[in-house]
Amino acid sequence: MKTPILIAMIAYMAMVVYIGVIYSKKNKTSEDYFLGGRGLGPWVTAMSAEASDMSSWLLMGLPGLAYASGFSQAGWTAIGLILGTYLNWKIVAKRLRRYTEVSNNSITVPDFFSNRFKDEKKILMFVSSIMILICFTVYTASGFAACGTLFNSVFGLNYQASMIACAAVIVIYTSIGGFLAASTTDLIQGLLMSFAIVTVLIVGVAAVGGVGNVVEHGKAMEGFFDVMKYHDPATGHAVSQGVIPILSGLAWGLGYFGVPHILVRFMAIKNVNEIKKSRRIAMVWVMISLTVAVCIGFTGAALYPNVAELAGSGNQRIFIYMTMHLFKGIIPLLFAGIILSGILAATMSTSDSQLLIASSCVAKNMYQGFFKRKASEKKILIISRATTVVIAAIGVIIALDENSSVFKLVENAWAGFGGAFGPLILFALFWKRTNLKGAVAGMVSGGVIALVWPYTFAKLGGIFEIYCLLPAFIVSSLMIIVVSLLTEEPTKEMQEEFEEARKPL
Template identity: 80%
Template sequence: MSIPILIAMVLYMAMVIGIGFICSKKNQNSEDYFLGGRGLGPWVTAMSAEASDMSSWLLMGLPGLAFATGFSQAGWTAIGLILGTYLNWKIIAKRLRHYTEVSENSITVPDFFSNRFKDDKKILSSISAIMILIFFTVYTASGFAACGTLFNSVFGLNYQASMIVCAAVIVIYTSLGGFLAASTTDLIQGLLMSFAIVVVLIVGIVAAGGVGSVIEYGRGLEGFFDIMKYHDPASGHAVSQGILPIVSGLAWGLGYFGMPHILVRFMAIRDPEEVKKSRNIAMTWVLISLAVAVCIGFTGAALYSDVPELAGNGNQRIFIYMTTHLFQGIIPLFIAGIILSGILAATMSTSDSQLLIASSCVSKDLFQGLLKKEVSEKHVLMISRVTTILIALIGIVIAMDENSSVFGLVENAWAGFGGAFGPLMLFSLFWKRTNLKGAAAGMLSGGIIALVWPFTLAKLGGIFEIYCLLPAFIVSSLLIVVVSLCTEEPDDVVKQEFDQAKQLSMEE
């Protein structure tokens, strides 16, 4: 019975590989490969930015959290992400698009930081590249883990083998087609994700007896719909959480200012005037997708709260479980396979961007920028493709444990980028007095705090249990300001470029 489902998913993977082959013919140089020649239209920009943002977390991590604990933890996180998405498009997108062209036509985020501060020694780009490699490897591992979980749950296939096959597909079309392939497939994958979650929610609500039945079931669980408490599935009681988890959930929104795989979409849009249209498309998609994902968790709880395999980390399989059980005898299994391909889409749309950004850091920012300035475009692309394979291999090793939490892996990587790059991106674009030393201090402090906080201070409990992104963001911002003010002002060239980028943004 599962053969039609498998056929649909295999055809989907073949399609994205085909897109990679087609796009590979359009890559004539590194700017084409890493930035699509700055030619993305508003739809591709919007959908690729959001699809690469949400990842498998949208269809597994978030519904699983809502399924297990109710509104509070999942809901506040979703609200934080919605606010962060809007602010990122509103205040960062257009300014960054202009500034990257003004600042020596920067084509990567690390490249922009070094060019913005005239960092001839490539200190910032080197630090950025190393952090991107660390955090994106973890982030990529979460996507591979989701693929392995999907095929293991649906077909009973070996988790590790499934994960490796999916990773290979992602590596093939990404290394072939580069940014254009990743962005084009992300548009398709974003639409597929939307279709999948909406269909599953509608069918789930009907199976549960309607919206009223879902709400009634949730009200019967202590703390399930409470904004200040969450439901503890182990004890069956509500757990008071106070303001701290709410702040932690909202703090997720700060991460957007530092996400390289999202920021690079702003850099690649063909016309800054199209940013507003892209923002409207993106916000519509985000609002619908996050709200539906949380509601899938609620609906799943009303239907399958007593299923043993959904206990513990198994809760992140709720979308898969609903799809494989709700559609039997209702729709053709091939269509169910297309819906389940939404998880593949969610995973691939993020993993391809992460692998591409990480490989660009090695080839452009470390190899070409730091170690060997004179290198041909052919060698840059070759190094990038080899790096893509190596990072994927490390991600596979990290994800080998089939009990690893998708939500947990994403949470750690998100905090790392938000703490290291978020404050610096804001200050780079909006405070002329920011200098190289302040930028380096802010980037290092934010990244280090995000990395070590969960394993040190967080274990003390109390206020230290707050999501590590928030303290990392605050400390990084403070150090950027303090160190910049205590050291020399930026030179005239840096100031002139800042004013030029500002003027371009104001004129439009």
């Protein structure tokens, strides 16, 4: 009876591989492969940026949080992400697109940092490349884990084998198709994700008897709809959380300023004047998707309140569970296959971008930047594709544990980028006094704080339990300001480029 689901999902994976084959013929240079020749239209820019942002977390991690504990943890995080998305499009996108062209036509984020601050020793390029490799390897592992969980939950297939098979598909179309293939599939995947979550929510609400029943069930659970408390499923009681968890949820929005696979979409748009249109498209998609994802958790709690397999970390399977139980019969099951392909879409849309950017760091920034500055375009593309395979293999190894938390893996990687790159992107674009030493100090301090905070200060409890991205962002910003002011002013060339980048088009 599950054959129609499998057929739909295999057909979907075959389609994205085919798209990769089509675009493989258009990758003549590294700029084509890594940035699509700066030729993205507003729709592809918007949808690829947001689809690559959300990952499987949108369909598994976020509904799972809402299902288990109610509004507070999931809701504040969603609000933080909506605010962060808007601010990133509003204040960063246009300036970054302009500045990367002015600053020696930078085609990667490490390129931009190095060119912006005239870093002849390539310190910023090296540190940022290492950060990207570490964080994206972990991030990619979370996507692979989601794929394994999906096929294990739906078909009872071996988690590890399913996860490896999905990873192979992602590697194939990403490595041969490059940025254009990734961006085009992201557009399709973003639309599919929207269709999947909206459909499941509508059918779920109808099955439970309407919105009123969802609300009544939530009200009957202590702290479920409270903004300052969360529902503890283990005890059935509300737990007061104070302001720290709320700030932690909102702090997720800060990560947007430093996430490379979103920033690179800003760099790739064909016309800077189309960014406003892209922003509107992106915001509509984000607000609908995040709101619906949280509501799926609420609806799932009303439909399936006491299901043993949804306890603990199993709560992140609520979207899968709802789909499998709401759609029955041959035709509905085929429809369910299309919906569950939304999880594949969410995973692929993020993993392809992460693999591509990580491979660009190795091939373009590290190999060409440090070892073979005159490396041919063909050599760079070969190394990039080989790197994609290696990083994916490491991600597979990390994801072998089927009990790993998708939300936790994403949380750590997101904080790493937000702390190391977020403040530096903002200061590089908007504060002319920022110099190389301040940039290095900010990047290193932010990255270190984000990575070590959960294992050191957070264990002290209280205020220190705040999401590590916020202290990392603050420390990084302070280090950029203090070190830049205490050291020499930026060179005349840097200041002239800054003024050129801020000129209206």
